[in-house]
Amino acid sequence: MFIRNESFKEFIRFYPVVTALVAFQLLIWILVLLAPEFGNHIFQFGVGVNLLIAQGEYWRLVTPIFLHDPNGVMHVLFNSFSLVLFGPALEQMTGKFKFLLIYLLTGIIGNFLTFITDPGAYYVHVGASGAIYGLFGLYIYMVFLRKDLIDPGNAQIITTIFILGIIMTFLRPGINILGHLFGFIAGFAVAPIFLRNVLPFSIWRNRRHDRDGGIQFDPNRWNKKRFPWRKYIGPAIWLFLAILVFLGIIAMFL
Numbered sequence: 001m002f003i004r005n006e007s008f009k010e011f012i013r014f015y016p017v018v019t020a021l022v023a024f025q026l027l028i029w030i031l032v033l034l035a036p037e038f039g040n041h042i043f044q045f046g047v048g049v050n051l052l053i054a055q056g057e058y059w060r061l062v063t064p065i066f067l068h069d070p071n072g073v074m075h076v077l078f079n080s081f082s083l084v085l086f087g088p089a090l091e092q093m094t095g096k097f098k099f100l101l102i103y104l105l106t107g108i109i110g111n112f113l114t115f116i117t118d119p120g121a122y123y124v125h126v127g128a129s130g131a132i133y134g135l136f137g138l139y140i141y142m143v144f145l146r147k148d149l150i151d152p153g154n155a156q157i158i159t160t161i162f163i164l165g166i167i168m169t170f171l172r173p174g175i176n177i178l179g180h181l182f183g184f185i186a187g188f189a190v191a192p193i194f195l196r197n198v199l200p201f202s203i204w205r206n207r208r209h210d211r212d213g214g215i216q217f218d219p220n221r222w223n224k225k226r227f228p229w230r231k232y233i234g235p236a237i238w239l240f241l242a243i244l245v246f247l248g249i250i251a252m253f254l
Contacts, residue, residue, distance in 0.1 A: 137187020
């Protein structure tokens, strides 16, 4: 459930929403970091500031989900890794549209309740952590109330990671504690709705869909001598993203 056995190409095909979310937040972070003359405008336009929300800038309830501190490489990488690790199972179980709705809804609720607690606050908060803790909320709901959707081994893994995450939320400085807690509460609250009539995660369901799509026999396939460029697309994209992240880290010290 949380161990990724898919190739890069399979991951993109099986989990397009998770892929798009990770790519989008990484590209925005890199843009803000490496092109500050333009990226800073995006960052300042989208950061969460309760006082500005109270003045009518309601888009700031949504945009912080996709923004990360340009000087916090571990923040964006940790959130991206968490999404890659915990997002795919829910995307398959609930479907693409519902998964995207869960992600956005829990992130927005986390930001909204953070705003409600102190509308006059001027501190800046960004990051996808509220939405990711929303995913944790669904998993913890499964652990206690929908045991048919998660096996004991994965239940132990997600519970342990969640507890460690909550502890780190209160220990690490600069964390939007309310965003984490309210995101989790939102995920737990909407779980009964979005987990209704779903099936447990199964990697074989993805494989079966591939087979059902119909792979036709090509009698001339052995005569084709074309360069197999398709299998290099995935590694090339990962290499490109790794280079961009590396350049971003180097840029912080220049």
